[in-house]
Amino acid sequence: MSGSLIGKRVLRKEDHRFVSGKGRYTDDIQLVGVTYAAFVRSPYARADIKSFDVSEALAAPGVIAVLTGEEVVKDGLGGLPCGWMIHSKDGSEMRQPHHPVLAADRVNYLGEPVALVIAETQLEAKNAAEMVMVDFEPLTAVVNPATASQAETLYEAVPNNVCYEWELGDEAATDAGLAAAAHITTLQLTNNRLIPNAIEPRAALAEYNSGTDEIILHTTSQNPHLVRLIMTAFVQIAPEHKLRVIAPDVGGGFGSKIFIYSEETALAWAAKKLGLTIKWTAERSESFLTDAHGRDHVSEAQLALSAEGEFLALKVKTIANMGAYLSTFASAVPTYLYGTLLAGQYRTPAIYVEVDSVFTNTAPVDAYRGAGRPEATYLVERIVEKAAAEMGLDPAELRRRNFIGRDQFPYQTPVALEYDTGDYEASLSKALEMADYDTFATRQAEAASRGKLRGIGLSCYIEACGLAPSQVAGALGAGVGLWESGEVRVNPTGSVTVLTGSHSHGQGHETTFAQLVADRLGLPIEDVEVVHGDTGKLDFGLGTYGSRSLAVGGSALSVAADKVVEKGRKIAAHLLRTDVDNIDFDAPVFKMLDSNESKTFQEIAFAAYVNHDYPSDELEPGLAEKAFYDPLNFTYPAGTHICEVEIDPDTGVVEVVQFVAVDDFGTIINPMIVEGQVHGGLAQGIGQALLEQAVYDDTGQLITGSYMDYCMPRADNFPDFKVGMTCTPCTHNPVGAKGCGEAGAIGSPPAVMNAITHALGGIEVDMPATSEKVWRAVQTMRTLKTA
Amino acid sequence: METIELKINGRKRTLHCLPNATLVEVLRDQLHLTGTHVGCDTTQCGACTIHVDGCAVKACTVLAVRSDGSDVMTIEGLAENEASHPMQEAFKACHGLQCGFCTPGMIMSAVDLVNKGCALEPSAIREALSGNICRCTGYQNIVAAVMQGASEMQEQSS
Ligand code: FES
Ligand code: FES
Numbered sequence: 052m053s054g055s056l057i058g059k060r061v062l063r064k065e066d067h068r069f070v071s072g073k074g075r076y077t078d079d080i081q082l083v084g085v086t087y088a089a090f091v092r093s094p095y096a097r098a099d100i101k102s103f104d105v106s107e108a109l110a111a112p113g114v115i116a117v118l119t120g121e122e123v124v125k126d127g128l129g130g131l132p133c134g135w136m137i138h139s140k141d142g143s144e145m146r147q148p149h150h151p152v153l154a155a156d157r158v159n160y161l162g163e164p165v166a167l168v169i170a171e172t173q174l175e176a177k178n179a180a181e182m183v184m185v186d187f188e189p190l191t192a193v194v195n196p197a198t199a200s201q202a203e204t205l206y207e208a209v210p211n212n213v214c215y216e217w218e219l220g221d222e223a224a225t226d227a228g229l230a231a232a233a234h235i236t237t238l239q240l241t242n243n244r245l246i247p248n249a250i251e252p253r254a255a256l257a258e259y260n261s262g263t264d265e266i267i268l269h270t271t272s273q274n275p276h277l278v279r280l281i282m283t284a285f286v287q288i289a290p291e292h293k294l295r296v297i298a299p300d301v302g303g304g305f306g307s308k309i310f311i312y313s314e315e316t317a318l319a320w321a322a323k324k325l326g327l328t329i330k331w332t333a334e335r336s337e338s339f340l341t342d343a344h345g346r347d348h349v350s351e352a353q354l355a356l357s358a359e360g361e362f363l364a365l366k367v368k369t370i371a372n373m374g375a376y377l378s379t380f381a382s383a384v385p386t387y388l389y390g391t392l393l394a395g396q397y398r399t400p401a402i403y404v405e406v407d408s409v410f411t412n413t414a415p416v417d418a419y420r421g422a423g424r425p426e427a428t429y430l431v432e433r434i435v436e437k438a439a440a441e442m443g444l445d446p447a448e449l450r451r452r453n454f455i456g457r458d459q460f461p462y463q464t465p466v467a468l469e470y471d472t473g474d475y476e477a478s479l480s481k482a483l484e485m486a487d488y489d490t491f492a493t494r495q496a497e498a499a500s501r502g503k504l505r506g507i508g509l510s511c512y513i514e515a516c517g518l519a520p521s522q523v524a525g526a527l528g529a530g531v532g533l534w535e536s537g538e539v540r541v542n543p544t545g546s547v548t549v550l551t552g553s554h555s556h557g558q559g560h561e562t563t564f565a566q567l568v569a570d571r572l573g574l575p576i577e578d579v580e581v582v583h584g585d586t587g588k589l590d591f592g593l594g595t596y597g598s599r600s601l602a603v604g605g606s607a608l609s610v611a612a613d614k615v616v617e618k619g620r621k622i623a624a625h626l627l628r629t630d631v632d633n634i635d636f637d638a639p640v641f642k643m644l645d646s647n648e649s650k651t652f653q654e655i656a657f658a659a660y661v662n663h664d665y666p667s668d669e670l671e672p673g674l675a676e677k678a679f680y681d682p683l684n685f686t687y688p689a690g691t692h693i694c695e696v697e698i699d700p701d702t703g704v705v706e707v708v709q710f711v712a713v714d715d716f717g718t719i720i721n722p723m724i725v726e727g728q729v730h731g732g733l734a735q736g737i738g739q740a741l742l743e744q745a746v747y748d749d750t751g752q753l754i755t756g757s758y759m760d761y762c763m764p765r766a767d768n769f770p771d772f773k774v775g776m777t778c779t780p781c782t783h784n785p786v787g788a789k790g791c792g793e794a795g796a797i798g799s800p801p802a803v804m805n806a807i808t809h810a811l812g813g814i815e816v817d818m819p820a821t822s823e824k825v826w827r828a829v830q831t832m833r834t835l836k837t838a
Numbered sequence: 839m840e841t842i843e844l845k846i847n848g849r850k851r852t853l854h855c856l857p858n859a860t861l862v863e864v865l866r867d868q869l870h871l872t873g874t875h876v877g878c879d880t881t882q883c884g885a886c887t888i889h890v891d892g893c894a895v896k897a898c899t900v901l902a903v904r905s906d907g908s909d910v911m912t913i914e915g916l917a918e919n920e921a922s923h924p925m926q927e928a929f930k931a932c933h934g935l936q937c938g939f940c941t942p943g944m945i946m947s948a949v950d951l952v953n954k955g956c957a958l959e960p961s962a963i964r965e966a967l968s969g970n971i972c973r974c975t976g977y978q979n980i981v982a983a984v985m986q987g988a989s990e991m992q993e994q995s996s
Contacts, residue, residue: 066938070942766965
C-alpha cells in the first residue's frame with residue numbers, strides 16, 4: 052500500500068471549512084470581555100517626538116488606557132531584534148539601530164507606531180487614537196537607497212546609513228575573467244519595491260489570565276514559536292512558558308507574516324500590563340504602511356564571455372534598501388539568499404558580488420516570496436538574455452552552452468553553494484516545446500499584421516530552498532538552527548495525529564502532510580489529522596518560509612513515521628512472541644517472517660496503549676514518535692519559464708499572451724497543490740514585472756498606500772498558465788522534495804521583462820513595465836528606427 | 839442606536855446598530871457570521887461580497903441602516919439543507935482556493951455572475967471577477983471552478 056498516495060491529486064482536507072465560511076482567522080475569534088486597540092502612528096517619515104499628551108484621549112468615551120513609547124521605555128522592553136548577523140568585508144559586524152516596540156523620542160518611517168489606545172469598542176479606540184497629541188518636529192528624510200550613504204546620517208551608531216558592506220566570491224579571479232573576455236555585457240537595473248498584500252491583514256488577539264499569569268496571543272503568523280521566542284527572550288514581555296502563541300487559520304503570508312512586528316508585541320505586553328483581552332486588526336492602509344516590504348535593489352552587473360559565448364566571469368554591485376530598521380530576517384535576504392544564487396544554472400567559473408545595505412526612512416524591508424532569489428534570478432537572467440542578443444546568439448542556445456551538465460552534480464559553485472542534483476536541459480527543452488519556441492516567428496509576424504509588437508523571453512532560474520542545514524546557516528550568521536520538528540502520534544484506535552512545526556497559511560499542509568504520513572503507514576488519509584500553529588500543542592518549530600515546509604518539516608514527519616514503524620515492530624514481536632528481526636512492516640500490516648501470523652496497524656496501536664504485560668526494561672507503552680530533522684544541504688528547485696507578450700504600440704499596454712513554466716521540484720506529493728503554488732507565484736512575479744511598485748515621495752510619504760494606487764494583479768491580467776514538471780529528486784532528504792512555493796515568483800519576472808525587451812527591439816525598461824514606460828520606449832524605438 | 843430588520847440567510851432578525859455601522863460589521867460582530875471577510879478599506883478587494891436582495895454587494899460599503907428590510911445572504915447561507923452549493927463544491931474540486939480568505943467573497947461573486955447570465959468562457963469570467971482580489975491562487979483554478987460550478991448550477995436548475 053505504501054506509495055499509493057504519493058503523487059496523487061488528493062482534494063484538500065481543509066477546504067470544506069473555507070468554502071463554507073467556517074474558517075477561523077484571528078479576527079473571527081470572539082472572546083467575552085474583549086477590548087480593542089488602535090495605534091497612533093507617525094504622519095512623518097522622520098521626526099523628533101517632543102512630547103505626548105494623552106489627556107484628551109483618556110477622557111474620550113469608552114477609553115480604558117493609552118500607552119505610549121514612554122511606557123515601553125519605562126517597562127524596560129527590549130527592541131525587536133534581527134536574527135541574522137552579517138559581517139562586512141572588513142570583518143566588522145552589521146550595524147543595527149534599536150527597533151523600539153513603540154517609538155518614544157524619534158520616528159523613522161511613515162506609519163511607525165508611537166502609542167496605542169485601548170477602548171471598549173473598535174470605533175472608540177480609533178476615535179480616541181486621533182485625540183492623542185504627539186508633538187512631532189519633522190526632520191529631513193532619507194528615502195532613496197541609491198544615495199542614502201551620502202545623505203545625512205540617521206542613527207549615530209550607523210555611519211553613512213550603511214548596515215553592512217558585504218562581499219562574496221573571488222574578486223581577482225573575476226577581474227581576470229573580465230580582462231580575458233571577448234565580449235562584456237553590462238546591465239543596470241532596479242528590482243522594484245513591493246508590498247506583500249496577503250489578503251488577510253495582520254491581526255492579534257491577546258488575552259491575559261491573571262490566575263495563571265499566562266498570555267495567550269492569537270496572531271497572523273507563519274511561525275508562532277519564533278513569535279514566542281522573540282517576545283519572551285528578547286523583548287521580555289513574559290517568561291517563555293507563560294506565553295502561548297496560536298496562529299489559527301492565516302490568510303496568506305508570502306513572507307510578511309514571518310516577522311515579529313511592533314503591533315502584535317505591544318498587544319501582548321498591554322494585555323498583561325492591563326489585565327485585559329485586547330484585539331487589533333490592521334486596516335489595509337496600515338498593512339501598506341507597516342507590513343515589511345520586499346525587494347528594493349539597485350544593481351549593476353558585468354558578464355564576461357568568450358568568443359564562443361562561454362561565461363567567464365560575473366561581477367555584481369548591489370545596493371539593498373533595509374528601510375528604517377532591520378526586520379527579523381532582513382539582513383540575510385540581500386546576502387546569503389541573493390549573492391549565493393548568482394551562479395544560476397551555469398558554470399560561470401568566477402563570480403564576485405558586493406552588497407551595500409543601507410537604511411532609509413521607509414518601512415522595513417524583509418523577505419517577500421522568493422526573498423533574494425528573485426533578485427538574483429532577475430539579474431542573471433536579464434544579463435544572459437542581453438548577452439545573447441548582443442552576440443547574435445539564440446538565448447536558449449547560449450544558456451545550453453553554459454549549463455551545469457546533468458552529470459556534473461554535486462556541483463560546487465564559486466558562490467558557496469553545492470548543488471546536489473538537477474537537469475537543466477530537461478526543463479529547458481520541455482519548456483521550449485510547450486511554448487512552440489521554434490514557430491515564434493510566425494506568431495510574431497501575425498501579431499505585426501495586427502499592428503502589435505510581439506516578443507518572447509526566457510528565464511532559467513534556480514533557487515536554494517529547504518532552509519537550512521543548521522551548521523551552514525550558523526556559520527553564515529543565523530541566530531537559530533533551521534531544522535524542523537514533527538511528531539506522529541498514533542491514537543489507540545489507530546487514527547493518527549500529526550503535529551508539525553511548519554505552518555500552513557494556504558499551502559495545504561493539512562492535506563500534503565497527511566498524504567505523506569498516511570502513505571508511509573498505509574492508512575486511509577481520512578485517518579490522519581494534521582495539527583499546526585499552536586505553541587501550546589507542539590514542540591518548538593521554526594515555521595514556514597523559503598519553501599521549506601515539505602523538504603524540512605515533511606522530512607521530520609517521514610523520520611518520525613519511520614520511528615513509529617520501528618516501535619510497532621517491537622510491539623508486534625512482543626505480541627507474536629518472536630524476535631523483532633522477524634517482523635516486517637508491509638504497510639499497514641506487521642508480518643512475522645516465515646509464518647502466516649501478522650498484526651494490523653490498528654491492532655498494534657491498540658496494544659501499544661492497553662497491554663499490561665510489556666517487558667518494562669525493553670518496551671515502553673505508547674506509540675508516538677518525534678523527530679527534529681536538520682537538513683544536510685539546501686534543496687535546489689530549478690526550471691525554465693518562457694513568456695510571450697504583445698505590446699500595443701499606441702497605448703503601451705502589455706498583454707501576456709502565453710506563459711509556460713516548467714519546474715523541477717523533485718518528488719511531488721500532490722501535483723494539484725504544487726500547480727496551485729506555481730500559479731500563485733507566477734501571478735505575483737508577473738505582477739511585479741507589470742503592475743506593482745511601492746512608491747515613496749522625496750519626503751517619505753507613501754504614494755501607493757491603498758488598492759487605488761498600488762496596482763494588484765487581478766483575474767483579467769493573466770492568460771491561463773501552461774505548467775509542466777520535470778523531476779530529479781533531492782538526493783539528501785527522505786522525501787526527495789525540493790520545495791515549490793516561491794519558484795513562480797522567482798522565475799517569471801525576467802521572462803516577462805526579457806519578452807518585453809525583445810518586443811521593443813532591445814530597448815530596456817525597468818519593472819514594473821507600465822503602459823506609460825512601455826509607450827515611451829516604443830517612441831524611442833521609432834525614433835531610433837527613423838534616425 | 840438604530841433598529842433595523844433584516845432577513846439573514848432565510849431568518850428574520852431585528853438588530854440595533856449605530857447609524858454609521860457597515861453591514862459587514864453587523865454581520866461579523868453582532869451576528870458572528872465571520873465567513874464574510876474584510877480585506878481592505880477602499881472597496882477594492884471583494885473579500886466582503888455577499889448577496890443583498892439577490893445581487894452581489896460589497897458589504898464593507900453598505901451602511902447597515904440602508905439595508906433595513908433587505909434579504910441578505912452570506913456564505914454561511916449559501917448551502918441549502920447542509921448540502922454544499924455546487925459553486926462551493928466546484929471550488930474544492932478545482933483547487934480554487936489556498937488560504938481561503940478571499941474565497942467566500944469569490945464564491946458569492948461567482949454565483950452572482952452565473953445568475954446574471956455572464957458568458958461562461960474564461961475571459962468573460964476573468965473580467966467579471968476583477969472586483970475580487972486573490973493573492974494566492976493566480977486565479978487560474980478559480981476560473982476553472984467557476985466554469986464547473988456554473989455548469990452544475992445550470993444542470994440543477996434545468
Ligand atoms: S473589504 Fe475589500 S471590498 Fe469590502
Ligand atoms: S486563496 Fe488566499 S487570497 Fe485567495
